[in-house]
Amino acid sequence: xxxxxxxxxxxxxxxxxxxxxxxxxxxxxxxxxxxxxxxxxxxxxxxxxxxxxxxxxxxxxxxxxxxxxxxxxxxxxxxxxxxxxxxxxxxxxxxxxxxxxxxxxxxxxxxxxxxxxxxxxxxxxxxxxxxxxxxxxxxxxxxxxxxxxxxxxxxxxxxxxxxxxxxxxxxxxxxxxxxxxxxxxxxxxxxxxxxxxxxxxxxxxxxxxxxxxxxxxxxxxxxxxxxxxxxxxxxxxxxxxxxxxxxxxxxxxxxxxxxxxxxxxxxxxxxxxxxxxxxxxxxxxxxxxxxxxxxxxxxxxxxxxxxxxxxxxxxxxxxxxxxxxxxxxxxxxxxxxxxxxxxxxxxxxxxxxxxxxxxxxxxxxxxxxxxxxxxxxxxxxxxxxxxxxxxxxxxxxxxxxxxxxxxxxxxxxxxxxxxxxxxxxxxxxxxxxxxxxxxxxxxxxxxxxxx
Numbered sequence: 001x002x003x004x005x006x007x008x009x010x011x012x013x014x015x016x017x018x019x020x021x022x023x024x025x026x027x028x029x030x031x032x033x034x035x036x037x038x039x040x041x042x043x044x045x046x047x048x049x050x051x052x053x054x055x056x057x058x059x060x061x062x063x064x065x066x067x068x069x070x071x072x073x074x075x076x077x078x079x080x081x082x083x084x085x086x087x088x089x090x091x092x093x094x095x096x097x098x099x100x101x102x103x104x105x106x107x108x109x110x111x112x113x114x115x116x117x118x119x120x121x122x123x124x125x126x127x128x129x130x131x132x133x134x135x136x137x138x139x140x141x142x143x144x145x146x147x148x149x150x151x152x153x154x155x156x157x158x159x160x161x162x163x164x165x166x167x168x169x170x171x172x173x174x175x176x177x178x179x180x181x182x183x184x185x186x187x188x189x190x191x192x193x194x195x196x197x198x199x200x201x202x203x204x205x206x207x208x209x210x211x212x213x214x215x216x217x218x219x220x221x222x223x224x225x226x227x228x229x230x231x232x233x234x235x236x237x238x239x240x241x242x243x244x245x246x247x248x249x250x251x252x253x254x255x256x257x258x259x260x261x262x263x264x265x266x267x268x269x270x271x272x273x274x275x276x277x278x279x280x281x282x283x284x285x286x287x288x289x290x291x292x293x294x295x296x297x298x299x300x301x302x303x304x305x306x307x308x309x310x311x312x313x314x315x316x317x318x319x320x321x322x323x324x325x326x327x328x329x330x331x332x333x334x335x336x337x338x339x340x341x342x343x344x345x346x347x348x349x350x351x352x353x354x355x356x357x358x359x360x361x362x363x364x365x366x367x368x369x370x371x372x373x374x375x376x377x378x379x380x381x382x383x384x385x386x387x388x389x390x391x392x393x394x395x396x397x398x399x400x401x402x403x404x405x406x407x408x409x410x411x412x413x414x415x416x417x418x419x420x421x422x423x424x425x426x427x428x429x430x431x432x433x434x435x436x437x438x439x440x441x442x443x444x445x446x447x448x449x450x451x
Contacts, residue, residue, distance in 0.1 A: 038075065042055070051190065056074055059125075065127070068443060069441070078187035080183035097446065108201050112181060112206070117260065118165070153440070160187075164180040168268070169264065172260075204233045216236055222339065232402055233397070233401030242332070249353060259303050271324045339371050342409035343371055345359060372410050374397070375415070
């Protein structure tokens with residue numbers, strides 16, 4: 001354990017034992033994005049270059065919408081690119097330690113949450129804010145990713161949390177998540193209060209499940225779209241690298257993933273929407289409309305064990321073979337372009353949602369293309385548990401990539417382990433992360449004090 005980490009743990013423990021938890025006033029309730037003019041780009045924004053900041057404002061973050069987190073945080077509206085290559089705008093939440101000195105440079109971690117919903121009120125920029133009430137609580141699953149945010153802040157990093165599905169809620173689409181993630185990094189590097197060193201800033205990407213999909217697109221597109229970025233590493237946990245593979249959960253407790261993916265594609269691809277609506281039953285169309293208005297947690301609870309065959313008027317296999325459907329699903333498969341940044345992929349062998357073979361294939365394709373990949377296959381965890389049980393090992397790898405003078409990672413290696421959590425270093429790191437997250441949720445500042 002590093003001296004900084006040990007000092008942090010001891011300080012937190014003492015503060016919690018002594019009850020030194022400062023109170024903070026609750027801010028005014030923020031409006032939902034649909035009713036918030038901040039999300040609307042100004043006239044003529046199309047002329048700005050990708051990553052240009054169009055608007056910014058400070059925000060207050062909260063755990064479970066109630067408990068204030070003592071960090072410095074802002075929202076940035078920035079110019080980016082949509083899936084058709086046209087100018088659009090998106091929002092990222094940028095965060096730094098409360099005690100950080102903005103005159104000092106620091107690494108940047110872009111973390112992509114698995115918010116997995118096309119509804120605007122489910123985006124991280126909204127649900128992370130204090131005071132969003134019951135509406136924000138519908139995105140409560142994002143609070144599990146607060147652990148990763150706490151880990152980065154405790155280490156002294158700046159963090160970018162983009163709404164990588166954009167204002168239209170495009171979850172499962174090609175290319176667009178990569179544009180939005182990379183331009184969110186560009187915007188963060190231009191935002192002076194973060195104290196970053198522009199394009200020289202060491203950057204890492206991190207995402208799990210749907211967030212891994214967004215991070216994967218960014219990793220693939222970075223060499224061509226944003227080659228100036230100093231991306232030191234990309235960590236992907238159980239990334240959804242082949243959206244079509246999710247159809248295997250039909251009729252299971254994870255069957256909501258099908259509705260979430262198809263409903264998003266209906267919003268994003270007009271020909272896909274026209275053909276799909278032609279073969280959906282009235283009940284099927286109603287389910288898709290409802291899915292696009294709800295967050296992941298509610299969709300997961302209300303669409304468990306749905307058999308989508310009864311919502312189609314033709315067999316599923318025949319539907320998937322239609323040219324307009326097949327071409328869209330084919331375009332969503334990651335792997336055909338190899339990232340240049342070193343990569344860490346971790347995956348549960350018995351993952352019920354994301355099949356292990358999809359990421360076996362992804363790693364093989366990237367390695368064949370020249371990417372250096374460390375691939376860990378966990379034989380104990382499943383999809384819901386690996387997001388936490390794999391966190392310590394993933395963050396240790398991220399720290400190793402962002403450390404000054406970090407050696408290059410070369411070649412590819414696959415490790416099969418019983419559990420990523422059984423590694424001593426990963427267990428210790430996860431304990432530190434949990435303590436920092438608890439302290440932050442209780443109002444204690446975390447991270448270095450540089451002022």
